[in-house]
Amino acid sequence: MVSIRDIARLANVSDSTVSRALRDSPLVKIETREKIHRIAEESGYRASAVARSLATRRTRTIGVVVTTIADPFAAETVCGIEEAAGEHGYSLFLANSHADPYREAKVVTSFEERRVDGVVVTSSRVGTLWAPLLAGMRVPIVLINGQHPSDNIHWVVIANAQASREATRHLIQLGHQRIAYLGDRHGYQSDTERFGGYRKALDEADLPFEPDLVVYGDGKPDGGVRAMEILLALPKPPTAVFCFNDYSAVGALRRIHASGLRVPDDISLVGFDDLNIAQYAEPPLTTVRQPKQHMGRLAVEILLKLLAGADAEYCITVPGELIVRESTAPPPASH
Amino acid sequence: MVSIRDIARLANVSDSTVSRALRDSPLVKIETREKIHRIAEESGYRASAVARSLATRRTRTIGVVVTTIADPFAAETVCGIEEAAGEHGYSLFLANSHADPYREAKVVTSFEERRVDGVVVTSSRVGTLWAPLLAGMRVPIVLINGQHPSDNIHWVVIANAQASREATRHLIQLGHQRIAYLGDRHGYQSDTERFGGYRKALDEADLPFEPDLVVYGDGKPDGGVRAMEILLALPKPPTAVFCFNDYSAVGALRRIHASGLRVPDDISLVGFDDLNIAQYAEPPLTTVRQPKQHMGRLAVEILLKLLAGADAEYCITVPGELIVRESTAPPPASH
DNA sequence: CTGAAAGCGCTTACAG
DNA sequence: CTGAAAGCGCTTACAG
Numbered sequence: 001m002v003s004i005r006d007i008a009r010l011a012n013v014s015d016s017t018v019s020r021a022l023r024d025s026p027l028v029k030i031e032t033r034e035k036i037h038r039i040a041e042e043s044g045y046r047a048s049a050v051a052r053s054l055a056t057r058r059t060r061t062i063g064v065v066v067t068t069i070a071d072p073f074a075a076e077t078v079c080g081i082e083e084a085a086g087e088h089g090y091s092l093f094l095a096n097s098h099a100d101p102y103r104e105a106k107v108v109t110s111f112e113e114r115r116v117d118g119v120v121v122t123s124s125r126v127g128t129l130w131a132p133l134l135a136g137m138r139v140p141i142v143l144i145n146g147q148h149p150s151d152n153i154h155w156v157v158i159a160n161a162q163a164s165r166e167a168t169r170h171l172i173q174l175g176h177q178r179i180a181y182l183g184d185r186h187g188y189q190s191d192t193e194r195f196g197g198y199r200k201a202l203d204e205a206d207l208p209f210e211p212d213l214v215v216y217g218d219g220k221p222d223g224g225v226r227a228m229e230i231l232l233a234l235p236k237p238p239t240a241v242f243c244f245n246d247y248s249a250v251g252a253l254r255r256i257h258a259s260g261l262r263v264p265d266d267i268s269l270v271g272f273d274d275l276n277i278a279q280y281a282e283p284p285l286t287t288v289r290q291p292k293q294h295m296g297r298l299a300v301e302i303l304l305k306l307l308a309g310a311d312a313e314y315c316i317t318v319p320g321e322l323i324v325r326e327s328t329a330p331p332p333a334s335h
Numbered sequence: 336m337v338s339i340r341d342i343a344r345l346a347n348v349s350d351s352t353v354s355r356a357l358r359d360s361p362l363v364k365i366e367t368r369e370k371i372h373r374i375a376e377e378s379g380y381r382a383s384a385v386a387r388s389l390a391t392r393r394t395r396t397i398g399v400v401v402t403t404i405a406d407p408f409a410a411e412t413v414c415g416i417e418e419a420a421g422e423h424g425y426s427l428f429l430a431n432s433h434a435d436p437y438r439e440a441k442v443v444t445s446f447e448e449r450r451v452d453g454v455v456v457t458s459s460r461v462g463t464l465w466a467p468l469l470a471g472m473r474v475p476i477v478l479i480n481g482q483h484p485s486d487n488i489h490w491v492v493i494a495n496a497q498a499s500r501e502a503t504r505h506l507i508q509l510g511h512q513r514i515a516y517l518g519d520r521h522g523y524q525s526d527t528e529r530f531g532g533y534r535k536a537l538d539e540a541d542l543p544f545e546p547d548l549v550v551y552g553d554g555k556p557d558g559g560v561r562a563m564e565i566l567l568a569l570p571k572p573p574t575a576v577f578c579f580n581d582y583s584a585v586g587a588l589r590r591i592h593a594s595g596l597r598v599p600d601d602i603s604l605v606g607f608d609d610l611n612i613a614q615y616a617e618p619p620l621t622t623v624r625q626p627k628q629h630m631g632r633l634a635v636e637i638l639l640k641l642l643a644g645a646d647a648e649y650c651i652t653v654p655g656e657l658i659v660r661e662s663t664a665p666p667p668a669s670h
Numbered sequence: 671c672t673g674a675a676a677g678c679g680c681t682t683a684c685a686g
Numbered sequence: 687c688t689g690a691a692a693g694c695g696c697t698t699a700c701a702g
Contacts, residue, residue, distance in 0.1 A: 001473070003695055014673045019697060029671055049448040050394060051695035053385045054678045064429075068414060070611065075410040079403060082431050086441070091449060094399075094429040096417050106421070112381040114426060138336075221615045254615045276405065280556045280589045282617035338679055349689045354681060364687055386679035389694045 002043045010039050022047065049091075053115065062303060063093045063111035063119040065104075071219070072247060072275045073292065074122050077144055080296025081120060088304060090117070099186060101129045108133045118303040120296075121146060125186055140306040142299040142314070145190050154306070154314035156298045160190055163288045163320030164197025164242070165204075167270045170286070170322060171240045172205045175330045176268060178213065180238035182227045182248055185216035191244055194272065198242055213238050217248045224251025232259055239267060239331035246271035246278045246287055253281060253327070264329035274323055283326035291318055337378045345374050357382065384426075388450065397638060398428045398446035398454040400439075406554070407582060407610045408627065409457050412479055415631025416455060423639060425452070434521060436464045443468045453638040455631075456481060460523055475641035477634040477649070480525050489641070489649035491633045495525055498623045498655030499532025499577070500539075502605050505621070505657060506575045507540045510665045511603060513548065515573035517562045517587055519580070520551035526579055529607065533577055548573050552583045559586025567594055574602060574666035581606035581613045581622055588616060588662070599664035609658055618661035625655055 008018045013032060021028045021036035028036075039045075053059040062085055066074035078094070085092055093114055095107040111119060119137065122144045126134070134141050135150045143155040171179050181198045184191045195214070202209050215230045217223025224243065228251065231237055243249035249271035256267055263269050263283060271278060274289035295318060302314045343353045348367060356363045356371040363371075374380075388394040397420055401409035413429070420427055428449055430442040446454060454472065457479045461469070469476050470485045478490040506514050516533045519526045530549070537544050550565045552558025559578065563586065566572055578584035584606035591602055598604050598618060606613060609624035630653060637649045 001695095005695075015696080016674080016698080017672060019695095020672090023697095027671060032671085046444070046447040048389075048450060048695055050385050050388045050450050051678090052697075054383075054389055054680085055695080055697040057678070059385060069404065069417070070407075070411045070414045072405075072407065072410070075407070076405045078429070079405045079431065082404070082429065086430070086438075091445060092429045094413070094417065094427050095421070096414065103421075109381070110426060113384040115383060115385050221612065225615075250612060250615045254617065254619070257617055277556065277585060277612060280560075280585045282589065282592055284589070336679095340679075350680080351682080351690080352688060354679095355688090358681095362687065367687085383679055386694090387681075389679080389696085390681040392694070 002045050003048070004045075007036060007039050007043065007045055010043070011036050059115045059117055060090050061093060061114065061116045062090050062300065063095065063107075063114065063116035064122070065095050065097050065107050065119065066122045067099050068096045069094065071123065072277065073245065073273050073290075076276065076292040077122050077296045080293030081300055082296075083293070084297040084300040088300075090300070099125055104130045105133060108137060112137055117307055118142070120144060120299045120303065122296075123188070123190075125188055140303055142302050144295055144299050145188075147189055147315070154302055156295050156302065156314075156316040156318065158190075158288075158290045158295070158320050159317050160193035160320075161197040161200065163322070164194040164272070165201045166197075166320075166322050167272070167288050168198045168201035168242055169205070170324065171242065171268060171270060171328065172201060172207065174240075174268065174328060176240040177207055177331070178210070178236065178238040178240070179207070180213040180215065180231050180241045182224065182231070182241050182243045182252055183214065183216045184219040184244045184248070185223070186219065194244055217244070217251065219245060220247055221251030221254070224248035224253075225255045226251075228252040228255035232256070232261075237267070240269070240328070241267060242270045244272060246273040246275045246285060249285060249287070250277070250281060253285075263327050266332055268328040268331070270328060272320075278323075279325065281327070286325045286328040287323055288320040289323050290320055294318065336383075337380050338383070339380075342371060342374050342378065342380060345378070346371050392450075394450050394452055395425050396428060396449065396451045397425050397635065398430065398442075398449065398451035399457070400430050400432050400442050400454065401457045402434050403431045404429065406458065407612065408580065408608050408625075411611065411627040412457050412631045415628030416635055417631075418628070419632040419635040423635070425635070425639075434460055439465045440468060443472060447472055452642055453477070455479060455634045455638065457631075458523070458525075460521055475638055477637050479630055479634050480523075482524055482650070489637055491630050491637065491649075491651040491653065493525075493623075493625045493630070493655050494652050495528035495655075496532040496535065498657070499529040499607070500536045501532075501655075501657050502607070502623050503533045503536035503577055504540070505659065506577065506603060506605060506663065507536060507542065509575075509603065509663060511573075511575040512542055512666075513545070513571065513573040513575070514542070515548040515550065515566050515576040517559065517566070517576050517578045517583055518549065518551045519554040519583070520558070521554065529579055552579070552586065554580060555582055556586030556589065559583035559588075560590045561586075563587040563590035567591070567596075572602070575604070575663070576602060577605045579607060581608040581610040581620060584620060584622070585612070585616060588620075598662050601667055603663040603666070605663060607655075613658075614660065616662070621660045621663040622658055623655040624658050626653055629653065
């Protein structure tokens with residue numbers, strides 16, 4: 001592997017000059033600069049990011065933690081993160097935490113050793129163990145859909161309460177009175193807030209809150225199936241279900257169909273996220289769109305500002321958008 | 336940030352001894368070893384992977400390229416890669432190529448500069464531009480569902496032809512005679528092979544091959560919608576469709592329903608991949624399961640063997656498994 | 671505009 | 687069992 005020194009010899013200049021020339025420093029005479037570039041090109045030189053990192057104490061590297069990249073929300077968000085990072089010459093370390101404290105600790109250690117310049121955490125619990133570990137890192141951290149007041153922790157969140165309220169209101173306006181909430185049992189802040197929006201819409205419409213209509217899945221289709229099962233077994237099942245996320249809704253949908261009922265004829269269903277697949281569900285899912293890519297982008301832009309020396313607390317809330325498709329309709333006449 | 340030297344001072348030993356002690360070298364007296372560990376612990380020492388990488392000329396880093404991590408196949412495969420890598424102390428650099436030659440070149444450059452120890456490429460075209468770039472890297476490369484003979488390129492692939500043949504045969508055994516192939520227009524090798532398996536099954540059953548029944552999408556739901564549209568517009572549409580992948584099938588499914596037809600009553604549908612969502616489709620999708628996580632694992636295991644000095648060519652084929660669910664049934668009586 | 675020198679934080683022969 | 691020294695491949699004051 002050819003190094004800066006090899007090029008220096010070939011060009012009859014010092015290492016310093018090569019280093020400068022390669023980064024187009026105006027300090028280097030234009031001809032030598034070009035000559036060095038040419039030699040570098042011909043010799044297949046590839047600057048060592050690791051050596052540079054050691055010298056500059058910056059790695060131009062961002063650590064990204066997701067619960068699991070197999071979760072479509074995480075994947076679609078990471079897309080935005082990757083794109084924005086790439087545009088600025090940053091590379092991504094990707095790690096899955098599986099919401100497991102042991103792994104979370106390992107990820108933090110790993111990112112510390114790798115000397116990442118910053119961290120973005122997507123859709124994570126950020127619980128009592130995790131938070132201090134993160135805060136203990138001496139680099140800026142941006143949470144996506146998580147919040148945790150701390151010196152070096154910033155975040156971008158969707159307007160959960162508002163969007164959920166709107167989604168629930170949509171169901172109410174269609175005439176639904178028995179609306180269930182299918183949440184995520186892991187206790188994400190997003191879940192609490194979305195539930196809050198649901199309750200608020202109920203209250204505003206003077207609809208009674210029925211604890212029986214609140215069930216919990218695991219944020220994945222399987223949990224949606226299970227939770228829906230409980231709702232269907234109720235003496236008086238709901239006519240509409242608002243789901244914590246699309247991924248759960250997909251499971252709920254399946255379970256409803258499996259029991260011979262139809263969406264939206266018998267039960268209306270609303271999701272959250274607007275995953276790529278939401279519009280291809282059968283029927284296409286009414287949901288709250290999160291600008292996932294954009295949120296990913298925002299997270300890295302915040303990180304970059306912080307790394308550039310910005311001394312601010314970034315707590316950005318982006319609006320959700322209700323996308324009405326075909327999984328919602330007025331309740332069946334018999335109700 | 337505390338360094339090895341700081342610890343050396345605190346412990347009254349040399350840097351070398353600290354370095355050895357921290358890595359539990361038997362060369363260090365047990366008491367000093369423990370003492371150093373204690374001091375490291377108390378001072379919050381975190382070894383610098385970048386300094387170590389520079390010294391050892393190994394980064395314990397794997398570059399992972401996917402077309403886009405928003406593709407569920409890629410995401411689920413990367414899960415296996417991440418897990419296996421993590422178990423061996425390797426970190427992952429993740430990059431999306433978007434099947435764009437310009438980005439592909441950038442990714443290669445970036446990985447070269449980062450001095451990744453190896454590369455795994457998932458579901459990529461590995462075309463005429465991309466291949467030589469990859470081969471030009473002086474590190475081992477493992478393709479997942481791609482093949483490209485070269486010194487440093489290895490691969491793990493699903494048995495495309497066999498699995499596709501089996502899937503098509505399943506349709507034939509149900510009584511279908513007009514079976515369409517919905518492929519991926521990007522020209523992946525996987526597409527060619529899956530198409531090959533389809534043709535072979537047709538031939539074996541003495542069914543005529545009809546070019547009109549071959550349409551192409553883009554590997555995503557939208558492309559599935561478009562391609563299905565063409566099939567439905569045919570004077571005599573097929574009674575069954577075998578799709579290149581589940582993600583496309585999801586779109587095809589939607590399009591079929593949108594036109595008022597039903598799956599499997601009017602048209603049977605078979606996918607490929609067995610994505611997490613396949614079983615939650617409406618109806619649950621008959622498909623070919625790819626052991627995605629396992630394939631990801633295999634890829635890093637091959638890489639590790641190669642990095643450990645193995646001098647072999649790894650070309651591993653794993654079997655697919657036909658999973659019969661509810662999207663396939665005999666053709667409607669009228670046919 | 672250019673170079674010599676020191677330093678980034680580790681590892682690893684080599685010598686004792 | 688331990689240490690001094692060199693080196694990994696860059697960057698960056700400092701001096702000219």
